[in-house]
Amino acid sequence: MPVFATKKDIDYWADLNARELWMTGMRPGDILMNCYGYGLATGGFGFHYGAMAMDAMAIPMGSDARQYDRMIDFIVDFGVTAMCRTPSVGLYVGGKARERGVDFRETKLKIGLFGAEPWPWETRMKLEELFNITAYDEFGMTEFLGPGMTCECETRDGMHAWADAFLVECINPDTGEWVEEGKDGELVWTWLTADGTAMIRYRSRDLSRLWWEERCACGRTHPKIAAIKGRSDDAVSIRGLIVFPSQVEAALVKFPETGANFRIIVDRRNDLDTFDLKVEVKDASVLSDSARNQALSREMAEAVKTVTGNSPKVELVPADSLPRASGGESKTASARVEDRRKK
Amino acid sequence: MPVFATKKDIDYWADLNARELWMTGMRPGDILMNCYGYGLATGGFGFHYGAMAMDAMAIPMGSDARQYDRMIDFIVDFGVTAMCRTPSVGLYVGGKARERGVDFRETKLKIGLFGAEPWPWETRMKLEELFNITAYDEFGMTEFLGPGMTCECETRDGMHAWADAFLVECINPDTGEWVEEGKDGELVWTWLTADGTAMIRYRSRDLSRLWWEERCACGRTHPKIAAIKGRSDDAVSIRGLIVFPSQVEAALVKFPETGANFRIIVDRRNDLDTFDLKVEVKDASVLSDSARNQALSREMAEAVKTVTGNSPKVELVPADSLPRASGGESKTASARVEDRRKK
Numbered sequence: 245m246p247v248f249a250t251k252k253d254i255d256y257w258a259d260l261n262a263r264e265l266w267m268t269g270m271r272p273g274d275i276l277m278n279c280y281g282y283g284l285a286t287g288g289f290g291f292h293y294g295a296m297a298m299d300a301m302a303i304p305m306g307s308d309a310r311q312y313d314r315m316i317d318f319i320v321d322f323g324v325t326a327m328c329r330t331p332s333v334g335l336y337v338g339g340k341a342r343e344r345g346v347d348f349r350e351t352k353l354k355i356g357l358f359g360a361e362p363w364p365w366e367t368r369m370k371l372e373e374l375f376n377i378t379a380y381d382e383f384g385m386t387e388f389l390g391p392g393m394t395c396e397c398e399t400r401d402g403m404h405a406w407a408d409a410f411l412v413e414c415i416n417p418d419t420g421e422w423v424e425e426g427k428d429g430e431l432v433w434t435w436l437t438a439d440g441t442a443m444i445r446y447r448s449r450d451l452s453r454l455w456w457e458e459r460c461a462c463g464r465t466h467p468k469i470a471a472i473k474g475r476s477d478d479a480v481s482i483r484g485l486i487v488f489p490s491q492v493e494a495a496l497v498k499f500p501e502t503g504a505n506f507r508i509i510v511d512r513r514n515d516l517d518t519f520d521l522k523v524e525v526k527d528a529s530v531l532s533d534s535a536r537n538q539a540l541s542r543e544m545a546e547a548v549k550t551v552t553g554n555s556p557k558v559e560l561v562p563a564d565s566l567p568r569a570s571g572g573e574s575k576t577a578s579a580r581v582e583d584r585r586k587k
Numbered sequence: 588m589p590v591f592a593t594k595k596d597i598d599y600w601a602d603l604n605a606r607e608l609w610m611t612g613m614r615p616g617d618i619l620m621n622c623y624g625y626g627l628a629t630g631g632f633g634f635h636y637g638a639m640a641m642d643a644m645a646i647p648m649g650s651d652a653r654q655y656d657r658m659i660d661f662i663v664d665f666g667v668t669a670m671c672r673t674p675s676v677g678l679y680v681g682g683k684a685r686e687r688g689v690d691f692r693e694t695k696l697k698i699g700l701f702g703a704e705p706w707p708w709e710t711r712m713k714l715e716e717l718f719n720i721t722a723y724d725e726f727g728m729t730e731f732l733g734p735g736m737t738c739e740c741e742t743r744d745g746m747h748a749w750a751d752a753f754l755v756e757c758i759n760p761d762t763g764e765w766v767e768e769g770k771d772g773e774l775v776w777t778w779l780t781a782d783g784t785a786m787i788r789y790r791s792r793d794l795s796r797l798w799w800e801e802r803c804a805c806g807r808t809h810p811k812i813a814a815i816k817g818r819s820d821d822a823v824s825i826r827g828l829i830v831f832p833s834q835v836e837a838a839l840v841k842f843p844e845t846g847a848n849f850r851i852i853v854d855r856r857n858d859l860d861t862f863d864l865k866v867e868v869k870d871a872s873v874l875s876d877s878a879r880n881q882a883l884s885r886e887m888a889e890a891v892k893t894v895t896g897n898s899p900k901v902e903l904v905p906a907d908s909l910p911r912a913s914g915g916e917s918k919t920a921s922a923r924v925e926d927r928r929k930k
Contacts, residue, residue, distance in 0.1 A: 246665070251639070254639070282631065282647065283648065284646075284648065284649070288625065289647070296597070304625065304627060305626065306627070310889050310892070546653050547656075549653070
């Protein structure tokens with residue numbers, strides 16, 4: 245879905261992100277290394293605008309984990325005080341820094357904001373130890389511009405959702421009824437200040453909990469949500485981007501070589517998400533012709549990247565070798581996704 | 588060299604870029620598809636801020652040419668009126684659109700800004716025909732934030748250099764003396780409005796011409812420069828980024844397997860720059876061990892990308908198989924660069 249932001253939306257968004265950065269302890273003059281991607285996926289822009297709105301310096305590093313040496317150098321050389329990125333890339337870069345013998349206690353780094361994928365408390369402790377930081381969880385959705393929706397305060401027990409900008413509700417995904425405060429359900433969001441795109445009672449498919457009556461120890465009265473624990477549909481979050489099996493199907497059906505039966509296999513290696521895609525091909529001769537096999541795999545990977553933002557490692561397999569939906573599942577059946585990551 | 592921009596610098600930069608966009612015919616309400624990268628290389632931000640400053644809409648597409656389908660879809664679906672990108676990526680995407688049968692006369696696209704690499708007049712005509720646009724040349728340097736320094740007006744005979752922000756001089760690179768107006772020389776830039784980083788009489792190494800006395804037919808009195816025709820050192824521009832052999836050397840000397848003799852080979856295939864890097868290895872056994880060979884090649888490619896922003900295709904070759912500087916060249920000898928692109 246295209247989301248249009250007017251100048252008013254961007255200004256408001258910058259303020260909400262500045263508020264998050266302030267809440268985690270950043271102040272004017274701090275230096276934020278922003279390791280989210282800049283582009284159609286808006287993670288990078290949110291914190292960038294937020295830092296500028298609060299007179300902090302933003303370093304637009306981008307999200308390419310292979311650039312870990314540069315990321316480490318910048319923290320050391322430029323006195324970076326805060327960073328934001330996905331927890332998995334954080335673990336990877338932190339591990340590389342340790343191998344290099346970098347001691348972050350000798351740097352000015354003190355704050356880390358992590359989001360865009362689920363991460364357990366053990367990961368938080370590991371990140372804090374690797375980087376000598378306090379780590380905060382934040383959450384936002386591209387459909388509402390991205391970051392700047394919710395973030396932890398110093399209490400770090402749930403994330404405050406900005407009540408002046410968003411109305412958040414929690415429902416039973418099967419009945420659509422409200423669930424009791426603090427109970428599991430699907431979050432539903434309304435964008436109260438939207439100027440460009442109307443988002444009214446948007447079903448996020450994100451499973452979480454919501455509470456608002458209990459006052460937070462920090463004194464803030466904005467309602468709180470818990471970390472996202474899953475989805476109520478068959479989409480899967482890979483490297484911080486949501487991938488729908490239906491998107492992959494749409495990319496693959498353009499290839500006459502396949503009947504578009506495929507399997508998405510997500511795993512984590514060296515703390516980074518991997519995205520393998522097995523695709524059935526009708527004509528067995530493609531499999532034994534290594535030049536055709538490679539060319540077709542590459543074209544398919546690029547087609548999938550165009551629609552999902554994520555580039556898979558494609559493996560072509562014989563026809564009828566993959567499991568199929570048995571009929572008991574929904575149309576975009578979960579037989580198409582195998583998530584091997586430890587949650 | 589790190590360049591720091593203060594809030595004042597960013598605001599001024601946004602205005603200079605807005606002025607460029609206006610000069611090429613863009614107006615408030617226009618939609619600019621920005622196909623420069625966003626990040627430490629600042630091409631993307633300049634035009635993005637410029638579009639926002641003039642109340643045009645910016646689509647942060649990014650520079651990945653493999654996303655050509657998405658680029659074409661956006662022009663068609665969202666009524667894009669202007670785009671900015673490198674000419675080589677423009678040719679590539681335009682060719683792909685033609686293969687797909689897209690007729691840009693049926694879209695709202697009318698303006699193209701191209702820069703970051705040298706391009707002949709034939710390329711301009713090809714781009715105009717492929718996209719049904721008027722094509723403009725623009726030029727800027729990352730050392731001065733990036734785009735927003737110079738751009739063509741409708742006369743399209745040289746680029747106006749904003750005299751309120753930059754003092755531009757043209758010198759003989761050997762003697763340092765001013766050359767006559769309109770004669771070939773090296774451009775030297777002073778940043779008159781800089782707030783964060785001082786740039787005073789900065790020798791760009793860019794070879795061009797400068798004239799200011801002759802009034803432009805458009806009525807503007809800002810001095811003009813001609814398209815950059817080369818460099819006075821041994822650096823080479825690949826995919827819009829300047830690569831110094833000395834940077835490549837610095838990345839390679841960290842590997843004990845090589846004596847850091849190497850050769851950069853730049854070419855153009857399917858209208859896109861290619862970057863091949865041949866590296867001598869001391870130990871011949873690495874060459875025959877395909878697993879070690881591949882792993883080492885990949886590590887070297889990533890190390891080079893970290894310092895240059897460009898990822899080469901690395902080929903390991905036996906010791907003493909590459910040409911070396913004969914002693915007649917400068918230290919960073921041109922024996923290390925082979926540029927096969929047609930200029």
